[in-house]
Amino acid sequence: MTTSIPKVRRVGVVGWGAIGRVVGSALVEQTIPGAELECVVDNRPLGDSAPAPQVAFEEALQRCDLVVEAAGQAVVRAWGERVLESGTDLLIASTGALTDEELAKRLLAAGPGRVYFTGGAVGGLDLLQAVRSLGPLHDVRLTTTKLPSTLEQPWMDEELLTRMRTATGPVEVMSGTARDVPAKFPKSTNVAASVALAVGDLDTVRVRVVADPGAHHTRHVVEASGAHGTYRFDVAHLPDPGNPATSQVVPYAVLRSLAALAGRTGQIL
Ligand SMILES: NC(=O)C1=CN([C@@H]2O[C@H](COP(=O)(O)OP(=O)(O)OC[C@H]3O[C@@H](n4cnc5c(N)ncnc54)[C@H](O)[C@@H]3O)[C@@H](O)[C@H]2O)C=CC1
Numbered sequence: 652m653t654t655s656i657p658k659v660r661r662v663g664v665v666g667w668g669a670i671g672r673v674v675g676s677a678l679v680e681q682t683i684p685g686a687e688l689e690c691v692v693d694n695r696p697l698g699d700s701a702p703a704p705q706v707a708f709e710e711a712l713q714r715c716d717l718v719v720e721a722a723g724q725a726v727v728r729a730w731g732e733r734v735l736e737s738g739t740d741l742l743i744a745s746t747g748a749l750t751d752e753e754l755a756k757r758l759l760a761a762g763p764g765r766v767y768f769t770g771g772a773v774g775g776l777d778l779l780q781a782v783r784s785l786g787p788l789h790d791v792r793l794t795t796t797k798l799p800s801t802l803e804q805p806w807m808d809e810e811l812l813t814r815m816r817t818a819t820g821p822v823e824v825m826s827g828t829a830r831d832v833p834a835k836f837p838k839s840t841n842v843a844a845s846v847a848l849a850v851g852d853l854d855t856v857r858v859r860v861v862a863d864p865g866a867h868h869t870r871h872v873v874e875a876s877g878a879h880g881t882y883r884f885d886v887a888h889l890p891d892p893g894n895p896a897t898s899q900v901v902p903y904a905v906l907r908s909l910a911a912l913a914g915r916t917g918q919i920l
């Protein structure tokens with residue numbers, strides 16, 4: 652009888668920020684059997700602060716068999732296909748990049764590396780994806796509520812910025828579809844694109860973005876209905892203390908995805 656030695660996934664973390672630091676540190680502490688931190692990519696010099704070598708993206712593709720993107724939508728646009736074409740798998744946190752349908756098509760067709768998405772800060776995506784087999788969801792809504800400062804954008808006019816800065820209660824700052832919203836709030840509403848990936852259609856997902864100075868927790872409420880049922884997922888997360896645009900849970904969602912990719916058994920998929 653031959654025993655096969657399980658292959659350890661050599662992971663490169665791109666983006667040593669709120670998400671990447673937690674993910675990379677957990678890998679170094681060997682909390683994910685079958686996965687180890689090989690290197691880190693960031694466009695800032697990290698000095699000794701990273702527990703693995705900081706390398707250029709090209710070098711990461713040579714060293715790793717799995718890259719975790721935790722840097723931003725622009726990195727997915729610039730590097731996504733190259734990662735997959737090099738034979739390296741790619742786990743994407745910045746799902747908002749996929750609102751560019753041409754890019755989405757190219758990434759889904761590229762290989763031999765495989766592309767994956769983390770559920771990130773939003774819940775119920777597994778069930779919504781399963782529900783699609785029963786028929787389309789006609790009405791899908793996401794309401795995201797965050798601290799006003801985490802939603803300020805360069806395209807906003809003075810009137811809106813003043814309304815957000817002086818608000819004493821919730822203020823709606825944008826309503827649109829999952830096609831439009833993640834590009835307008837690239838660091839804060841990737842969840843809208845994630846819901847659309849699960850539902851299979853950007854335009855079906857209607858999104859409201861709400862700034863609330865009382866939002867001690869970031870809240871994402873997904874409501875969906877179709878001929879076969881109705882669904883509601885309501886989550887409230889503490890924000891990351893260093894980067895309140897990102898919920899504290901997100902790196903742990905990434906680690907959960909990594910554990911599945913590394914072959915952990917007994918996992919809810
Ligand atoms: N799917 C989800 O639920 C969520 C997705 N995200 C996505 O994850 C991204 C990262 O989130 P955080 O870690 O909170 O951000 P962060 O701002 O704390 O860290 C980002 C890191 O990436 C680095 N970086 C930026 N551009 C880069 C580039 N071109 N090349 C290399 N490094 C680069 C920055 O220097 C920084 O160290 C967000 O921009 C957002 O797109 C964030 C929160 C939730």
Ligand SMILES: O=C([O-])CC(=O)C(=O)O
Nearest residue numbers: 772839840841842897898
């Ligand atoms: O972390 C969150 O709550 C959501 C977020 O920033 C994103 O979707 O980009």
